[in-house]
Amino acid sequence: MASSLYSFIIPLAIAFIFVTPPTSTSKISLNHEREETEPSFRVMLKRVDAGKNLTTPERIRRALQRDKKRLRMFRTMSKLSSSGIEAPVFPGPGEFLMQLAIGTPPQYYPAIMDTGSDLIWTQCSPCVLCFSQPTPFFDPSKSDSFESLSCSSEFCQDLQSACIGNCYYTYAYGDSSFTIGYMATETFTFNGSGSPLSLQNIAFGCGQLDQGTFTNCSGLVGMGRGPLSLPSQLPVSTFSYCLTSSDSSNDSTLYLGPSPYNLPQGSPVTSTLVKNIYQPSFYYLTLTGISVGATLLDIPPDGFAIGVNGTNGIIIDSGTTLTYIPSNYYDMVKDEFVRQTKLSPFPNSTSLIGLDCYELPQSPSTVQFPILVFHFDGGDLLVKDYLIAGSYSTYELVCLAMGSSDTLGISIFGNIMQVNEYIVYDLQREVLTFIPTNCNGM
Numbered sequence: 001m002a003s004s005l006y007s008f009i010i011p012l013a014i015a016f017i018f019v020t021p022p023t024s025t026s027k028i029s030l031n032h033e034r035e036e037t038e039p040s041f042r043v044m045l046k047r048v049d050a051g052k053n054l055t056t057p058e059r060i061r062r063a064l065q066r067d068k069k070r071l072r073m074f075r076t077m078s079k080l081s082s083s084g085i086e087a088p089v090f091p092g093p094g095e096f097l098m099q100l101a102i103g104t105p106p107q108y109y110p111a112i113m114d115t116g117s118d119l120i121w122t123q124c125s126p127c128v129l130c131f132s133q134p135t136p137f138f139d140p141s142k143s144d145s146f147e148s149l150s151c152s153s154e155f156c157q158d159l160q161s162a163c164i165g166n167c168y169y170t171y172a173y174g175d176s177s178f179t180i181g182y183m184a185t186e187t188f189t190f191n192g193s194g195s196p197l198s199l200q201n202i203a204f205g206c207g208q209l210d211q212g213t214f215t216n217c218s219g220l221v222g223m224g225r226g227p228l229s230l231p232s233q234l235p236v237s238t239f240s241y242c243l244t245s246s247d248s249s250n251d252s253t254l255y256l257g258p259s260p261y262n263l264p265q266g267s268p269v270t271s272t273l274v275k276n277i278y279q280p281s282f283y284y285l286t287l288t289g290i291s292v293g294a295t296l297l298d299i300p301p302d303g304f305a306i307g308v309n310g311t312n313g314i315i316i317d318s319g320t321t322l323t324y325i326p327s328n329y330y331d332m333v334k335d336e337f338v339r340q341t342k343l344s345p346f347p348n349s350t351s352l353i354g355l356d357c358y359e360l361p362q363s364p365s366t367v368q369f370p371i372l373v374f375h376f377d378g379g380d381l382l383v384k385d386y387l388i389a390g391s392y393s394t395y396e397l398v399c400l401a402m403g404s405s406d407t408l409g410i411s412i413f414g415n416i417m418q419v420n421e422y423i424v425y426d427l428q429r430e431v432l433t434f435i436p437t438n439c440n441g442m
Helices: 056-082 154-158 325-343
Strands: 016-018 026-028 041-047 096-102 105-116 120-123 168-173 178-191 196-213 217-221 238-242 252-256 268-273 285-290 314-316 323-325 355-361 371-375 379-383 387-392 395-401 402-404 411-413 421-426 431-436
Touching: 105 120, 154 178, 196 217, 268 371, 268 379, 285 325, 323 325, 325 355, 325 395, 325 402
Parallel strands: 016 096, 026 196, 105 217, 120 196, 314 411, 323 402
Antiparallel strands: 016 041, 041 252, 096 105, 096 178, 120 217, 168 178, 178 196, 238 252, 238 421, 268 431, 285 371, 323 411, 355 395, 371 379, 387 395, 421 431
């Protein structure tokens, strides 16, 4: 029996990040130490599948398939952490592409933006074993500002790996993807709030042995909490983004540094960003409970706390589509959703569609859907987007944009639930802020 999900009412924040190529530059010299003046970058977000002439069911299936690959990486990381093994394994390819200009003169390439890892890297020529990419490999010999790093450099020491002679790196991702190369510094060019901005001495990896599930990109830009990530290398104390819905004609926005615009006027909800010494790159949230409508679920206040050996906890992740929580808590959400909506679970929907779905009556407008509330230590977030409506054969369905995290060893606040929230990562205060916003107006 063929399936068709036709009406995807929840926006998938799966996007390209596009920076307008500069026509002129004003250079700021950056050392490893921070400067007091913060630059500000505004970049536009476009969905990965935009312009590919895909049907809505195809876009949904592709998004869920990408989730499966990323979740395999989280599984590997959890197994290593719970066994007490410290290894440089990261969740890997995410859902956003950032277009960067590297070198002097600049060479342009698209790279995955990943909030779950730190290293910035791109494939470089000569490339011994590399994956296919949409642009030529970065050629260091054509840049006047390229400089390889020695073992004694501070950036190389931040890798925390053995080094002999030149500063070589090996970065592994949980699905057996990897990059191997050497570290260097270069000039990176972005489109700032005024004229384009060039930043010197950005440490990055020149990959020469790269394989895995990397698509439509030339490398990665780590946005995590470690010293080699882009936010850590720039003199910025914040970054933020605002994601529009999937059916919007407006692009989404990302800011590195202070937003040049006034903050939206919605009521802010904050969460303390907790650190996990076993997974230091992730942005862990302080979630204390979940409500379905007016019903507070029987989840202990420390139900999402980081456990022994760094397991459990909940992170916010731009690269994961759905939201994943422990099955006992997820079962509570499903049971209360059914109790309040009176809808019947659709048989075998998880195996047929990949989601927990429910059959709608002939008049769907008669169903009162409850509000989903995530209770953080700094307020209650009303989650507006947590349902997917569609059809399977002759059945009209509504599905939860959630899943179980039991095999992951970690809970994830995915990007569907982040739509139409202006989300600010305050790296100095270690606070994340949600502000309900119509992101079409950003």
